[in-house]
Amino acid sequence: MTASNSVLVSAPGKVILFGEHAVVHQKYAVAASLGLRTHLYIERTQDGICTLELSDVGVSRHWPLSSFPWDAVRDEKEGDHPIKDMDAGLKTRLVELAGDFANDAQEQALMAFFYLVMSLATPLKERTGFKISTRSFLPVGAGLGSSASYSVVLATALLIVFDYIPVDFASSANSASYFETINRYAFKAEQVIHGNPSGVDNAVAAFGGAKTFLKGKGFSTLEGFQSLRLLLTNTKVPRSTNALVAGVARRKEKYPEVIDPILTAIDGVSLRCKNAFLDLQNGTKDATSLITELEELVDINHCLLYALGVSHPSLEKIRSITGDHGLASKLTGAGGGGCAVTVIRDEVDQATIDTVMALLGKEGFDCYQTSVGGPGVRAVNIDANEDLAWMSRVDMETLEQKFL
Ligand SMILES: Nc1ncnc2c1ncn2[C@@H]1O[C@H](COP(=O)(O)OP(=O)(O)O)[C@@H](O)[C@H]1O
Ligand SMILES: C[C@@](O)(CCOP(=O)(O)O)CC(=O)O
Numbered sequence: 001m002t003a004s005n006s007v008l009v010s011a012p013g014k015v016i017l018f019g020e021h022a023v024v025h026q027k028y029a030v031a032a033s034l035g036l037r038t039h040l041y042i043e044r045t046q047d048g049i050c051t052l053e054l055s056d057v058g059v060s061r062h063w064p065l066s067s068f069p070w071d072a073v074r075d076e077k078e079g080d081h082p083i084k085d086m087d088a089g090l091k092t093r094l095v096e097l098a099g100d101f102a103n104d105a106q107e108q109a110l111m112a113f114f115y116l117v118m119s120l121a122t123p124l125k126e127r128t129g130f131k132i133s134t135r136s137f138l139p140v141g142a143g144l145g146s147s148a149s150y151s152v153v154l155a156t157a158l159l160i161v162f163d164y165i166p167v168d169f170a171s172s173a174n175s176a177s178y179f180e181t182i183n184r185y186a187f188k189a190e191q192v193i194h195g196n197p198s199g200v201d202n203a204v205a206a207f208g209g210a211k212t213f214l215k216g217k218g219f220s221t222l223e224g225f226q227s228l229r230l231l232l233t234n235t236k237v238p239r240s241t242n243a244l245v246a247g248v249a250r251r252k253e254k255y256p257e258v259i260d261p262i263l264t265a266i267d268g269v270s271l272r273c274k275n276a277f278l279d280l281q282n283g284t285k286d287a288t289s290l291i292t293e294l295e296e297l298v299d300i301n302h303c304l305l306y307a308l309g310v311s312h313p314s315l316e317k318i319r320s321i322t323g324d325h326g327l328a329s330k331l332t333g334a335g336g337g338g339c340a341v342t343v344i345r346d347e348v349d350q351a352t353i354d355t356v357m358a359l360l361g362k363e364g365f366d367c368y369q370t371s372v373g374g375p376g377v378r379a380v381n382i383d384a385n386e387d388l389a390w391m392s393r394v395d396m397e398t399l400e401q402k403f404l
């Protein structure tokens, strides 16, 4: 990035097909990237000020970089990562720096931002100013990985502005290591937002595609996956991933003999899905039996998640409406409201989908028909002759396409 350049970064959200929550406890999950992305504009400035415009959560602030609590960082170097965890002392100083938060969403977004700036800029002798503005097509806090998508674009933009990675990281000879670095920092930001994330969301947002994921072991490509018709329905019931993940951990601690087998059963669901796609690839299963199996697994997985205490009446309503039309749905992401995913067989005609969407719309829900399995994070240099920081998400997407 040169002083005159500005960069657009974007990263996808994700849909978890199988394995949410269980994946936090070292079980398999199956997830794919979504066509809905978060876009971020970053411009380097010479004034030592960082300006942050997060319109999706209503943040518009700026701070001199000199006011950051650089002295509160412990000298605890872990590779290129100077801050291991956000200790209480540093957290207090950052909360003071932020001033008031209108809600938890702002607090989580700002603390993740501060954490990344402190981590990346602490070792630097000179700290350049910058202007960041983000816009997302993802519903925030609805189970489609908006936090991971935000964490990935933020980590990427800051790694670029502080000269850790080049703008063309994705096509460079070192791309594998650059993607790993982005993913590692994004995971740290997810930890600030989620408390105890598995890492599946940031891995999908960073690398894209359809993956199986095991915490601590990373991900592999979902062999045999080509495409899948899905309907996503947002109940618009607000919930927090952080609180839901903590709730499952409490249930597991209180009833280990009951909850552990449920988590193992969910592991089995994810592995069956993985094997079903492999069988399709090897020609030992046809597309019709694959989709029938996926529908049954969707049903089983939802009921297991219900037993973990993460469903919601609005999600049961979606299951009932789609079920009346022969379609299988499950909650996706952390649950407790948020989104459900419905598998659509090839032979289901658009009229049926329209009817179902109209019924879901009548309940006040939003529906999305979007592609899955697309690319992960990417960045492009753009010409910044005008003030582009406040453009709309549609403008950001259009501009990105132009420079790709
Ligand atoms: N576009 C965004 N801009 C700023 N913060 C965001 C954005 N998207 C997500 N976040 C942060 O992530 C939080 C939502 O994360 P989470 O509860 O995990 O839900 P999700 O399922 O959408 O990932 C928000 O409260 C906010 O702090
Ligand atoms: C519940 C969980 O499995 C997925 C959470 O996804 P989301 O934040 O609700 O999009 C948590 C995790 O994997 O970190």
Ligand SMILES: [Mg+2]
Residues within 6 Å of the ligand: 145, 146, 147, 148, 194, 201, 241
């Ligand atoms: Mg999240």
